[in-house]
Amino acid sequence: MRNVRGLAALCTRGRLSDVFDDRDRALELYRNLGEQGDLSAALAYADMRADDPREPEAERCAAAATWLLRLADEHGMEPIIVAAELLVRAHGPQAALEMLQQRAAGEGDHACYLVGAQILADHERDEEALEWVASAVENHVPGAPTQAAKMFADAGLFPIALDYAEQAATSADCAAFIEVGHAFAAQRLPQRALECFRRAAENGDDSAWAKAARTAAEAGWLDDATGLARRAQRATGSPDAHLVRDVVVALCRTGRANDAICWYLQNADTGARDILVPISKSLHGYSALNRSNSRFRSSSRA
Numbered sequence: 001m002r003n004v005r006g007l008a009a010l011c012t013r014g015r016l017s018d019v020f021d022d023r024d025r026a027l028e029l030y031r032n033l034g035e036q037g038d039l040s041a042a043l044a045y046a047d048m049r050a051d052d053p054r055e056p057e058a059e060r061c062a063a064a065a066t067w068l069l070r071l072a073d074e075h076g077m078e079p080i081i082v083a084a085e086l087l088v089r090a091h092g093p094q095a096a097l098e099m100l101q102q103r104a105a106g107e108g109d110h111a112c113y114l115v116g117a118q119i120l121a122d123h124e125r126d127e128e129a130l131e132w133v134a135s136a137v138e139n140h141v142p143g144a145p146t147q148a149a150k151m152f153a154d155a156g157l158f159p160i161a162l163d164y165a166e167q168a169a170t171s172a173d174c175a176a177f178i179e180v181g182h183a184f185a186a187q188r189l190p191q192r193a194l195e196c197f198r199r200a201a202e203n204g205d206d207s208a209w210a211k212a213a214r215t216a217a218e219a220g221w222l223d224d225a226t227g228l229a230r231r232a233q234r235a236t237g238s239p240d241a242h243l244v245r246d247v248v249v250a251l252c253r254t255g256r257a258n259d260a261i262c263w264y265l266q267n268a269d270t271g272a273r274d275i276l277v278p279i280s281k282s283l284h285g286y287s288a289l290n291r292s293n294s295r296f297r298s299s300s301r302a
């Protein structure tokens with residue numbers, strides 16, 4: 001994608017033929033355009049420089065990262081993010097973290113804490129990742145409370161995650177409650193997940209009503225699921241056939257088939273000849289899976 005953007009920049013200058021004629025010439029053009037302020041060309045140059053087979057990988061990646069960091073003052077975080085990725089390729093995560101720490105603490109680029117937190121998480125250094133993302137929040141990095149909420153929730157530290165979600169909501173960022181809600185749902189804590197989705201919806205994210213409806217349906221809570229589905233449709237101002245189907249199918253799987261299908265018939269397009277096709281297809285697949293699992297368990301016992 002970066003090369004495509006850079007090529008587009010070169011096309012506007014009538015130099016596309018040079019790119020295909022000579023790799024060194026293409027590198028030179030990208031580098032010059034990057035130094036003149038074209039971020040797409042700069043990122044394309046870094047990609048090509050890092051993938052140049054004529055040098056050892058560590059050397060070419062480190063060189064591309066060093067060059068990109070010269071552009072950070074003009075272009076902000078994107079060159080820093082790519083440079084960090086290249087340093088991980090060249091010398092491992094510690095080299096990238098040292099660069100990010102120096103920029104965050106020494107030059108005030110506090111968003112580097114977020115980048116470092118993700119690198120640490122990617123390398124399963126979870127405790128350090130939480131420390132870095134907390135530093136990003138402390139330094140008022142935009143978006144940091146949401147990322148912190150997600151990371152602390154994924155670590156099972158839900159009280160702290162909820163505190164960060166509350167902090168994010170004060171800036172009209174509802175995504176943190178959504179992230180924590182998904183984490184609760186993954187831990188099979190549907191009531192807590194439902195509370196988070198409700199908070200997100202109450203803070204302005206209308207799509208959260210549908211998430212709450214699906215969560216309630218998966219738990220087998222008929223009244224909550226149907227009520228939230230209606231709330232979701234009122235919020236969007238239009239019927240949502242996919243939501244209605246998902247709610248009914250989930251309720252059927254929890255043993256609430258009769259009530260669920262009655263509710264479905266009340267809310268679906270009763271003039272359609274194939275009114276039951278959407279849920280029958282889903283339930284047929286689910287039943288087939290259950291039969292397959294039953295046969296497997298029987299053969300295992302035998």
